[in-house]
Amino acid sequence: MNSLNPDRKRQLLPLLLAALCLTGCREAPDEPQVALRLHYQVGDTLYYEYTANGTATYPDTVTADKTTRTYERRLRVDEVATDLTPSGNYLLAWTYHLPARVEDEEESEPGDFTINLEISPQGRIIDVTNLETAKTLFHDMDFRTYLEQTQPVFPQRALKIGDSWTQQVKVLSPEAEPVVTTSNYVLEDLTEEDGEPIAIIAFDGDVYLPTAPEKDDDSGAVSAEERIRVRGRMYFAHERGQTIRVETNAEAEITRVIVEDGLVARRSIEIEQQSHLRLIEP
Numbered sequence: 001m002n003s004l005n006p007d008r009k010r011q012l013l014p015l016l017l018a019a020l021c022l023t024g025c026r027e028a029p030d031e032p033q034v035a036l037r038l039h040y041q042v043g044d045t046l047y048y049e050y051t052a053n054g055t056a057t058y059p060d061t062v063t064a065d066k067t068t069r070t071y072e073r074r075l076r077v078d079e080v081a082t083d084l085t086p087s088g089n090y091l092l093a094w095t096y097h098l099p100a101r102v103e104d105e106e107e108s109e110p111g112d113f114t115i116n117l118e119i120s121p122q123g124r125i126i127d128v129t130n131l132e133t134a135k136t137l138f139h140d141m142d143f144r145t146y147l148e149q150t151q152p153v154f155p156q157r158a159l160k161i162g163d164s165w166t167q168q169v170k171v172l173s174p175e176a177e178p179v180v181t182t183s184n185y186v187l188e189d190l191t192e193e194d195g196e197p198i199a200i201i202a203f204d205g206d207v208y209l210p211t212a213p214e215k216d217d218d219s220g221a222v223s224a225e226e227r228i229r230v231r232g233r234m235y236f237a238h239e240r241g242q243t244i245r246v247e248t249n250a251e252a253e254i255t256r257v258i259v260e261d262g263l264v265a266r267r268s269i270e271i272e273q274q275s276h277l278r279l280i281e282p
Contacts, residue, residue: 036154037121039241040081048077054273117150181206201234228252
């Protein structure tokens with residue numbers, strides 16, 4: 001039996017590999033990638049419905065027992081793109097429509113308020129104004145700090161499924177060292193809903209919300225802090241640059257610190273909440 005010389009074998013090897021690839025080898029398809037960005041035209045108006053259900057557990061002021069109450073909240077948020085800055089950021093007006101609430105057989109008046117913010121296409125909060133009108137819902141909470149901790153800032157790079165990023169926010173505490181909170185995001189899937197491409201972004205993070213000490217005539221100096229653990233998913237229509245819905249589970253502890261006559265007392269409220277934010281037709 002004749003055998004091929006070594007040089008001839010070396011010449012045939014590439015041809016053999018090429019033939020094998022024609023029958024069975026395929027190049028790995030490129031993984032889809034998306035660049036996540038917000039997008040608005042001046043005058044765009046989006047309508048979101050927000051619903052939340054939760055339980056609040058707090059110590060009874062008379063006994064050593066704890067009391068648990070359930071609650072529900074529903075409101076609508078209108079988002080209007082009012083202008084585009086020379087640097088390419090968006091100016092938005094968020095109007096909150098609060099329905100009347102019934103507490104202890106008394107019905108509150110419905111209330112609307114509007115806040116204004118500047119946000120980059122990546123989602124970075126640049127400025128928040130008109131917050132004094134928001135005390136109806138947010139009381140003394142630093143709403144800008146809350147937004148900076150909960151609004152995802154999309155990376156500069158394009159992302160493929162499984163890519164993740166982390167963002168940290170330094171929160172100034174009026175009574176202690178600054179607290180750094182961390183949120184983790186991952187592009188969990190690229191799918192379609194009603195024929196529209198959707199990026200599903202899973203998130204897991206912490207939120208810290210302090211309030212400045214204030215004088216209470218009945219209980220002395222009072223301050224509070226809220227620590228929240230949030231997990232959920234954001235559904236983002238990446239071709240038009242709009243959030244379709246956000247589903248969130250949150251566990252929070254609100255601690256009130258009371259200082260009176262040199263004595264310190266702490267009272268904590270534990271909250272578990274499930275919330276949904278979804279884009280709706282007007």
